[in-house]
Amino acid sequence: MSLVRKFATVASGTMMSRLLGFAREMLMAAALGTGPVAGAFYAAFQFPNTFRRLFAEGAFNSAFVPLFAKEIEAHGVEGARRFSEEVFGVLFSILMVLTILMELAMPLLVRTIIAPGFASDPQKYELTVALATIMFPYLMCMSLAAMMAGMLNSLRRYFAAAIAPVFLNIILIVVLAHAWYTGADSLDVGYDMAWGVMAAGVVQLAIVWIAARRAGVSVGFRWPHMTPNVKRLLWLALPAAITGGITQINTLVGTAIASGQAKAVPALAQADRFYQLPLGVVGIAVAIVLLPELARALKAGDEKEAASLQNRSVEFVLFLTLPAAAALLVISEPIVRILYERGAFTADDTLLVSSILAIFGLGLPAFVLIKAFTPGYFAREDTKTPMVFAGLSVAINITIALTLFPHMGARGIAVASVIAGWTNALMLLAVLIRRGHWGQDRALTKRIPRLVLASGLMGGALYGAAIWLAPWLASSASLLSKISALAFLCLAGGFVYFALAFITGGADIGTIRRSIKRQNTASDIADI
Known part of the structure; x- marks a missing residue:
């Protein structure tokens, strides 16, 4: 199976999850707006969700996968199963103790860490x-699920793990x-959603x-050893957990600081x-697929293949995320208005959320590049270097957020997140x-500036088109008019970008065709 097809397999499940996530957010915005129940739910859910990324996705897709893959190569599936049972026993015990302690300490945690402003x-x-308190056990379910997902990814069974969310x-x-x-009423909605999160963890x-x-690979429980x-x-x-969850750490920090201001x-x-849509569909898909592929290439001593995998992955993520970043920068307001502005979500809320979204758009390429660069460390079992960079990134984020928040509010937190993201991405690249x-790659260095140019020109075209379509995008326009105008902007922007990317040489149709057709013999053998 080719690298592009593997990306597409993971991305398809993630895309479905993110699109349904939009539907969920639209319903939440209509029901709760940016009011106090919405603030309480988002702050409460952010805590177990951050721990999930730290101790589940970050740790096991970064540390567990290479070790599991090594066990498969050395001792076959049966050896890998024994290793998994050993890990499962320890992980289950740690999670049980952690959950009990966090449940007991929840009032203190909310007052000091989660939302001190509340x-x-x-x-x-x-x-x-x-x-x-209701939602925190979700962490236990999702951490164990992440271990299972890591096993599936190592066996090149990507779809189940991608579709579960x-x-x-x-x-x-x-x-x-x-x-x-x-x-x-809104209070009942908040409680019902909390129990829904808990149920979703069990299902996943x-x-x-x-x-x-x-x-x-049937994993049974073993006494922790x-x-x-x-x-x-x-x-x-x-x-690895700290590094893999850096975006979520910065988000948690931002939530804590933001709790001091209404909305x-x-x-x-x-x-x-x-911005989680392109980050999840592209960045996370690449990170999930790239890590086991890099680990196999390095175990086989094939540095040339490892370099090629890294370069093609970066080219792939930039090809798809640069235009997304440009679009979020220039048409964030009509996007937010059409998807969110109804019910309890007001026109003032649209202006606030869209301005934050435009800032996040500037950081989107960095957030995705972090996902593409870190497997280059993890596949070599170096998890300390990215952790140091993650720590520096968090320090930068906190410093800038605390400085800007009194003057810019939530927008200042977004600016801090973007600066921290770009700093982290550049440090990772520099040390690699x-x-x-x-590895040096002429094709990549030639195409990146052309992709930036194509994205910039597309952004300019979208800006002009949004002005022309302003009467159809306004709050007073009918819902059908607004949806039609936004759909036209998206389709026209995509056409302009892809045309410019191929015309300027930022993308090459022959390379894409060869990537899709290229078969990896080892991959085919391992697809059981």
């Missing part, structure tokens, strides 16, 4: 504590639709568990949903080059 509002504070959005959409049908764990069994392999995993997992927490979360782990 402490001055007793009702909002107590609601946040209650919702976070869809069910979080499906369940929450059903909850919101039921609330709308029954006329439930069941999906990947069943998929792993069908792939031939610190074997050499488990010790190696934990040694690699802590820095800032939900506004940041609603803007975050938009210095160590000789980033």
Whole structure:
């Protein structure tokens, strides 16, 4: 299976999840707007979601996958299954203790870490504590699910792990639709959604568990025992967890700071949903697929193949995310207005969220490049260097956010996140080059400036077209007119970008065709 096809397999599931996520956010915006219940829910959910990224996706897709792949190569599927059972016993025990401690300490955590700004509002504070207490066990389900997903990714079974997150959005959409049908008040909606998150965690764990069994790896519980392999995993997992969850760490920091201002927490979360679409579909898909492929190439001593994988991955992510960044920068307001502005979500909310979204658009290429650069370290079992860079990034983010927030509000937090993201991406690239782990690639260095040019010209065209279509995009226009105008902008922008990319040489149709057709013999053998 070619690299592009593997990206597409993961991206298809992620795309479905993100599109349903938009539907969920639209219903939430209509039901809750940027009011206090929305703020409490977003702040409460951000905490277990951040831990999920830190201890689940970050750790196991970065540390577990190379070790699991090594076990498959050395001892076959049966050896890998034994290793998985050893890890499962330790992971389950750690998660159980962590969940109990966090549940008991939740009031203190909300007051000091999650949303310290809510402490001055007793009702909002107590609601946040209650919702976070309900949702935190979601971490346990999703951490175990991430382990199963890591096993599936190592076996090149990508789809089940990619499709499982869809069910979080499906369940929450059903909850919101039921609330709308029954006329439930906002407080009941908040509680119902919290229980929906918990149910979604159980469903997602069941999906990947069943998929792993069908792939031939049935994991049973073993009493926790610190074997050499488990010790190696934990040694690699802590820095990998911090590195893999850097975007979520910065988001958690931003949420804590933003809790000091009304509407800032939900506004940041609603803007975050938009740029998470290209980040999830492209960046995460590349990171998931690239890591095991790089690990195999390096284990085989094929540095040329490893360099090619890295360069093609960067070319792929920039080809798709540069135009997305340009579009978010110039037409964020009509996008937010059409998708969110109804019910409790007002025109003032549109201006606030769209301005934050435009800023996030500037950082989108950096956020995606981080996902493409870090496998170059993790595949070599170097998780410390990216952790150091992640720590520096968080320090930069906190410093700038605290400086700008009093003057710019939520927009200042977005600016801090963008600057921290670009700093992290550039540090990762610089050290890869210095160590000789980033091969020279003339095609890549030639195409990047041309892709930037094509994206810039497309952005200019979109800006002019948005002015021309302003009467059809205005709040007073009919919903059909607004949707039609936005659809025209998206289609026309895509046509302009792809035409310019191929005309200028930023993209080459022959290379794409060869990438799609290219078969990896080892991959085909491992597709069981």
